[in-house]
Amino acid sequence: MSLDTVSTALSHGGVQGVYRHQSSATDTDMTFAVFVPPHEAGTKLPVLFYLSGLTCTHANVTDKGEYRAACVEHGVILVAPDTSPRGEGVADDPAWDMGQGAGFYVDATQAPWAGHFAMRSYVEDELPAIVAEHFPVDMARQGIFGHSMGGHGALTVALRSPGRFRSTSAFAPISSPLHCPWGDKALTGYLGPDRAAWRPYDACALIDDGARLPDLLVDQGTADSFLAEQLKPELLLQACERAGIPATIRMQPGYDHSYLFISSFMADHVRWHAERLYA
Amino acid sequence: MSLDTVSTALSHGGVQGVYRHQSSATDTDMTFAVFVPPHEAGTKLPVLFYLSGLTCTHANVTDKGEYRAACVEHGVILVAPDTSPRGEGVADDPAWDMGQGAGFYVDATQAPWAGHFAMRSYVEDELPAIVAEHFPVDMARQGIFGHSMGGHGALTVALRSPGRFRSTSAFAPISSPLHCPWGDKALTGYLGPDRAAWRPYDACALIDDGARLPDLLVDQGTADSFLAEQLKPELLLQACERAGIPATIRMQPGYDHSYLFISSFMADHVRWHAERLYA
Numbered sequence: 001m002s003l004d005t006v007s008t009a010l011s012h013g014g015v016q017g018v019y020r021h022q023s024s025a026t027d028t029d030m031t032f033a034v035f036v037p038p039h040e041a042g043t044k045l046p047v048l049f050y051l052s053g054l055t056c057t058h059a060n061v062t063d064k065g066e067y068r069a070a071c072v073e074h075g076v077i078l079v080a081p082d083t084s085p086r087g088e089g090v091a092d093d094p095a096w097d098m099g100q101g102a103g104f105y106v107d108a109t110q111a112p113w114a115g116h117f118a119m120r121s122y123v124e125d126e127l128p129a130i131v132a133e134h135f136p137v138d139m140a141r142q143g144i145f146g147h148s149m150g151g152h153g154a155l156t157v158a159l160r161s162p163g164r165f166r167s168t169s170a171f172a173p174i175s176s177p178l179h180c181p182w183g184d185k186a187l188t189g190y191l192g193p194d195r196a197a198w199r200p201y202d203a204c205a206l207i208d209d210g211a212r213l214p215d216l217l218v219d220q221g222t223a224d225s226f227l228a229e230q231l232k233p234e235l236l237l238q239a240c241e242r243a244g245i246p247a248t249i250r251m252q253p254g255y256d257h258s259y260l261f262i263s264s265f266m267a268d269h270v271r272w273h274a275e276r277l278y279a
Numbered sequence: 280m281s282l283d284t285v286s287t288a289l290s291h292g293g294v295q296g297v298y299r300h301q302s303s304a305t306d307t308d309m310t311f312a313v314f315v316p317p318h319e320a321g322t323k324l325p326v327l328f329y330l331s332g333l334t335c336t337h338a339n340v341t342d343k344g345e346y347r348a349a350c351v352e353h354g355v356i357l358v359a360p361d362t363s364p365r366g367e368g369v370a371d372d373p374a375w376d377m378g379q380g381a382g383f384y385v386d387a388t389q390a391p392w393a394g395h396f397a398m399r400s401y402v403e404d405e406l407p408a409i410v411a412e413h414f415p416v417d418m419a420r421q422g423i424f425g426h427s428m429g430g431h432g433a434l435t436v437a438l439r440s441p442g443r444f445r446s447t448s449a450f451a452p453i454s455s456p457l458h459c460p461w462g463d464k465a466l467t468g469y470l471g472p473d474r475a476a477w478r479p480y481d482a483c484a485l486i487d488d489g490a491r492l493p494d495l496l497v498d499q500g501t502a503d504s505f506l507a508e509q510l511k512p513e514l515l516l517q518a519c520e521r522a523g524i525p526a527t528i529r530m531q532p533g534y535d536h537s538y539l540f541i542s543s544f545m546a547d548h549v550r551w552h553a554e555r556l557y558a
Contacts, residue, residue, distance in 0.1 A: 010534050010535070010543075011539035011540070013543070016539050063343050063538075064343065066345050066348070068543075069345070221289075254289040255288075255289050256288050256289070258288060259342075260289070260290035261288070261290070263345075263347070264289075264290050264291045264292070267348070
């Protein structure tokens with residue numbers, strides 16, 4: 001698969017790049033960011049996929065995530081895809097919680113979304129293949145994390161991919177799209193009204209249906225305005241407890257939903273992943 | 280002086296705020312950002328002023344500067360003002376290198392700029408006063424730094440303010456507006472064609488005219504597209520050598536002019552300032 005380089009720049013001793021390619025999953029151009037720490041020629045590094053939240057592109061975490069110093073310290077490559085297909089001819093919704101910038105990491109089955117909105121296939125299959133082809137990644141050592149809608153994405157991708165990821169974490173994830181307004185709207189639109197079809201896209205339902213992770217780290221701000229209505233970490237904690245998944249869900253007093261929160265705990269998440277990726 | 284809070288959020292254990300006030304210097308509203316690390320109630324912390332470059336507001340370094348972890352580690356407050364007055368009724372230039380977003384830290388004397396474009400008075404007098412009134416800063420321990428046009432600002436403010444700053448540094452500063460196209464355009468516009476009037480706004484001229492700093496740290500990327508034509512660190516190094524100012528000007532191989540460069544060396548600059556602010 002061919003890949004166009006949008007930009008590269010040296011940062012913290014590594015290379016922060018932005019790349020674009022024609023995606024077969026979404027049938028659009030897709031853009032993603034990759035940070036490669038300095039490393040000896042010929043060596044391969046563990047890779048950590050970061051899935052972003054509603055309204056974001058690759059650029060939000062690239063600009064505001066403050067991950068590069070930690071990735072250099074721990075020797076981890078970070079990959080940040082976009083959150084949906086985009087462009088003319090791609091369906092959209094007038095609100096910011098659906099459509100472009102809000103793909104929810106599902107393969108949509110409903111009109112007008114089916115076709116382009118195939119973010120599950122994109123992040124599960126196509127993106128890892130293109131990353132493996134073009135970057136010095138050790139695909140035996142993959143981790144995944146994300147924020148909000150991207151936390152939901154990270155959890156559900158990992159739960160559906162037993163053995164692929166050595167480490168999974170999230171910042172303020174949507175714990176259960178089956179039980180929040182964002183999920184109701186988006187999954188009804190993308191997948192239709194049959195809520196049984198949503199279960200592969202709901203971390204708590206996946207766990208209840210038997211999916212497992214070796215462990216899990218979540219940070220959640222207590223001043224997050226989406227906490228009670230949309231995010232509901234208690235549902236994730238309860239599902240993990242029912243399943244015996246050792247989950248560390250840290251309620252962080254006073255933190256909100258922004259990158260000012262995420263960046264505060266980014267280095268600790270990268271360290272946590274690196275411990276598992278290098279174990 | 281009254282101050283409106285635009286936003287505050289917890290980050291890295293401290294408070295990242297954005298504030299707005301009616302400026303008497305610029306006769307406009309002005310917005311600035313302040314990060315206050317966690318500290319014991321009643322204690323005051325050293326304060327580091329960061330002046331931004333062309334096109335920037337307070338938000339660029341706040342989003343991309345990666346200074347908060349270092350400010351927490353070293354116990355330093357960081358203040359980031361805007362780069363010009365803005366709004367309806369404020370003059371502007373169609374290009375990005377003059378007018379709104381490009382105040383060059385001068386007090387303009389020429390039409391249509393005189394009046395609002397008084398960024399020298401703003402950053403030298405009004406902003407320190409309002410910061411001293413509203414934040415837990417120890418004004419006996421001030422440092423200043425900046426990027427590009429803001430590096431020029433930091434150098435010239437410090438050189439004109441003997442004894443005020445314990446520490447001065449810059450990322451890729453405009454070393455001499457008297458000797459680059461950005462300076463030619465902006466200072467002709469703001470100050471008129473008499474180049475003698477520019478000397479208080481030229482770090483090299485200030486040094487040649489007798490101004491001194493205790494020492495100086497500069498980082499400059501070698502892949503910076505503005506290096507040869509606009510920035511000219513060799514002029515600054517030569518002026519410092521003539522004056523006996525111990526200047527450390529580090530040419531950083533492969534780095535560009537962006538925040539991917541600045542953020543790479545931000546923690547080291549904050550550490551360097553803190554050593555002097557706590558000495």
